[in-house]
Amino acid sequence: MSEIDLTQYKGVWCFGEVRHGKLVTQTYELLTIGSRIAKELNEKLSVVLVGHNLQGWTQELLEAGAEKIYLLDHPELENFTDEAYTKALAELAAKEKPNKILIPATTVGRSMAGRLATILHTGAIADVTDLTLGPGTNGAGGRALNAIRPTYGGNLFVTVRCEKCRPEIITVRPMSFPKAARTPGKIGEIVNVPINPSSWNLKTKVVSYAPEQSSELDIGSADKIVSGGRGLGKPDNFNLVRSLAKALGAAVGSSRPPVDSGWIPYRHQVGLTGRTVKPKLYVACGISGQIQHLAGMGQADTIIAINRDPECQLMKMATFSVEADLNEFIPLLVEEIGKQKN
Amino acid sequence: MPLNVIACIKQTPATGAIQLDQKGEIVTSAMTYGISPLDEYALEEALRIKERVPGSWTAALTMGPAKAQEILRESIARGCDAVYHLSDDAFEGSDTYATSYILSQGIRKIIAEKGKVDLVICAKQASDGETGQVGPAIAAWLDWPNVSFVKKIEETTDKIIRVVRMMEDGQDVVEMALPALISVVKEIAEPRLPSLKGKMAAKKAVIPTWKAADISADAAKIGPGGSPTVILKKELPPKRSGGMKIDGATAQEKARKLVEKMKELKLL
Numbered sequence: 001m002s003e004i005d006l007t008q009y010k011g012v013w014c015f016g017e018v019r020h021g022k023l024v025t026q027t028y029e030l031l032t033i034g035s036r037i038a039k040e041l042n043e044k045l046s047v048v049l050v051g052h053n054l055q056g057w058t059q060e061l062l063e064a065g066a067e068k069i070y071l072l073d074h075p076e077l078e079n080f081t082d083e084a085y086t087k088a089l090a091e092l093a094a095k096e097k098p099n100k101i102l103i104p105a106t107t108v109g110r111s112m113a114g115r116l117a118t119i120l121h122t123g124a125i126a127d128v129t130d131l132t133l134g135p136g137t138n139g140a141g142g143r144a145l146n147a148i149r150p151t152y153g154g155n156l157f158v159t160v161r162c163e164k165c166r167p168e169i170i171t172v173r174p175m176s177f178p179k180a181a182r183t184p185g186k187i188g189e190i191v192n193v194p195i196n197p198s199s200w201n202l203k204t205k206v207v208s209y210a211p212e213q214s215s216e217l218d219i220g221s222a223d224k225i226v227s228g229g230r231g232l233g234k235p236d237n238f239n240l241v242r243s244l245a246k247a248l249g250a251a252v253g254s255s256r257p258p259v260d261s262g263w264i265p266y267r268h269q270v271g272l273t274g275r276t277v278k279p280k281l282y283v284a285c286g287i288s289g290q291i292q293h294l295a296g297m298g299q300a301d302t303i304i305a306i307n308r309d310p311e312c313q314l315m316k317m318a319t320f321s322v323e324a325d326l327n328e329f330i331p332l333l334v335e336e337i338g339k340q341k342n
Numbered sequence: 343m344p345l346n347v348i349a350c351i352k353q354t355p356a357t358g359a360i361q362l363d364q365k366g367e368i369v370t371s372a373m374t375y376g377i378s379p380l381d382e383y384a385l386e387e388a389l390r391i392k393e394r395v396p397g398s399w400t401a402a403l404t405m406g407p408a409k410a411q412e413i414l415r416e417s418i419a420r421g422c423d424a425v426y427h428l429s430d431d432a433f434e435g436s437d438t439y440a441t442s443y444i445l446s447q448g449i450r451k452i453i454a455e456k457g458k459v460d461l462v463i464c465a466k467q468a469s470d471g472e473t474g475q476v477g478p479a480i481a482a483w484l485d486w487p488n489v490s491f492v493k494k495i496e497e498t499t500d501k502i503i504r505v506v507r508m509m510e511d512g513q514d515v516v517e518m519a520l521p522a523l524i525s526v527v528k529e530i531a532e533p534r535l536p537s538l539k540g541k542m543a544a545k546k547a548v549i550p551t552w553k554a555a556d557i558s559a560d561a562a563k564i565g566p567g568g569s570p571t572v573i574l575k576k577e578l579p580p581k582r583s584g585g586m587k588i589d590g591a592t593a594q595e596k597a598r599k600l601v602e603k604m605k606e607l608k609l610l
């Protein structure tokens with residue numbers, strides 16, 4: 001890598017993800033950690049929005065802490081493509097020279113970060129769960145982040161630094177930081193960035209989008225998840241899981257066997273070959289807690305295990321373990337939760 | 343029109359508890375290695391294209407130490423037409439930026455030999471580093487379009503590929519001009535087992551191994567010196583304190599006690 005003057009790079013950017021016309025809530029989590037870092041560096045906190053018809057989000061982002069908002073607004077950017085979004089961001093970053101770029105570790109964010117980093121010849125650090133500002137490597141202006149991330153299925157935590165290059169690009173795992181509070185009426189700078197995607201020779205286009213049919217919450221950004229495993233015994237028993245999820249306001253997850261048996265779609269699978277989640281509450285019903293399942297949910301704050309077998313791994317590691325038959329226990333639990341609410 | 347397809351795969355240790363030595367490095371002696379679980383799906387889809395589009399050619403490509411040849415033999419056993427091994431001490435310690443550069447240089451050399459490569463398939467992420475950044479970064483080095491989180495290939499022609507991308511709020515259908523790169527999720531296809539004939543072929547195969555010079559790799563872009571990121575520290579995860587058993591004479595009593603606990607933690 002060639003040496004660059006790190007002190008030229010100033011400002012903390014948060015990528016504000018607008019997905020299918022909605023601003024994703026992880027943007028507010030980025031603003032919490034972004035503002036902490038920006039204050040410590042005494043640099044500006046900005047949000048970059050890429051898409052189309054973005055004006056509507058600016059006021060709430062300013063109120064949530066952004067001092068400046070860059071709008072990369074163009075009809076051709078309405079739907080996410082790796083090519084167009086990384087091109088748009090790279091052009092702006094090359095011109096403005098930000099110090100840090102924080103991106104949510106969502107489908108869009110994780111898809112984009114590696115490509116963006118390569119175009120900018122800098123480092124990207126994926127799916128980070130904690131971030132602090134570390135010392136500099138070359139002078140006071142070069143302070144790099146200490147980024148902590150789980151690897152090897154949550155069995156090893158590594159602290160990664162991007163010392164020689166800027167901007168540092170970091171994707172942040174959803175639910176790792178609280179959402180930023182709003183200060184009503186706060187104002188800031190809004191920059192409409194002129195862009196011309198037709199000159200980019202793009203080779204990707206989004207043909208169509210089919211929204212998820214069910215009104216269920218997605219496990220990726222849910223506070224609470226209730227998951228079912230092979231212990232459910234039959235596909236219909238996901239109704240038990242759903243009833244508990246409904247009572248708790250939780251999303252529905254699954255271990256792998258029910259997915260492989262076609263009881264529930266793949267998008268609900270938690271684990272090594274499924275998705276990684278970090279909810280406040282994870283309720284595992286009839287799941288034994290094999291290492292490949294723990295890889296996806298081991299970072300949950302509170303874990304409740306409901307299982308017939310008190311000796312299984314999940315029962316041993318859970319915050320609260322309940323030895324019970326789920327067929328009997330879940331309806332009773334739903335009833336008790338109902339009583340609390342009334 | 344036949345397609346030339348490359349699956350990029352990695353040899354990783356089976357997921358399990360990690361041991362660190364006194365210097366804080368991973369103790370690898372007790373680990374068992376194989377194809378990274380999600381890479382099996384990338385390899386499988388590459389093989390299925392060959393079956394769907396007659397005349398197509400499928401190869402597996404890996405960067406790694408000598409031992410990584412094992413997964414290339416496994417790829418031949420499953421039906422790959424060719425395999426390529428990028429292996430050089432100078433590659434060791436590469437981060438995702440440097441690794442993707444090395445793999446892209448390997449792909450360039452394969453293109454030079456084969457005349458063309460239409461599609462590169464990676465997995466969503468590897469089971470060790472779990473970054474998911476290498477696939478998209480390879481596409482950036484090659485200046486190819488790419489799509490991640492692909493759960494289905496709807497169509498390929500000689501000019502385009504149309505795929506379904508899994509999103510948090512539904513699914514997108516995305517079309518790219520070829521050549522292109524996709525990163526796939528488990529849903530794409532169920533991996534096959536090696537055939538007996540394949541196993542025989544794998545035993546006999548001579549695997550081409552390319553060093554940095556063979557792929558014209560720029561020394562400034564490989565290994566620790568070519569990596570923008572460094573690992574400062576490796577630690578074992580904090581042990582979960584865990585372990586409160588919710589007891590009760592009846593299931594109802596247990597339910598009541600659990601709800602009390604949830605209330606205390608403001609989880610209701």
Ligand SMILES: Cc1cc2nc3c(=O)[nH]c(=O)nc-3n(C[C@H](O)[C@H](O)[C@H](O)COP(=O)(O)OP(=O)(O)OC[C@H]3O[C@@H](n4cnc5c(N)ncnc54)[C@H](O)[C@@H]3O)c2cc1C
Pocket residue numbers: 228229230231232254255256257258269270271272273274275285286287288289290291292293296306307308309312324325326327379
């Ligand atoms: C490469 C690889 C990748 C993998 N990826 C994943 C992954 O992403 N996600 C994943 O989950 N798994 C994954 N697995 C599979 C994993 O190893 C386990 O097989 C799986 O997690 C087991 O699921 P389970 O706990 O639901 O089933 P089981 O292990 O069969 O456990 C069922 C549990 O239900 C309990 N039970 C049964 N009946 C009742 C009842 N009536 N009431 C209460 N409890 C009951 C039993 O006591 C038992 O503990 C992977 C495996 C491999 C090899």
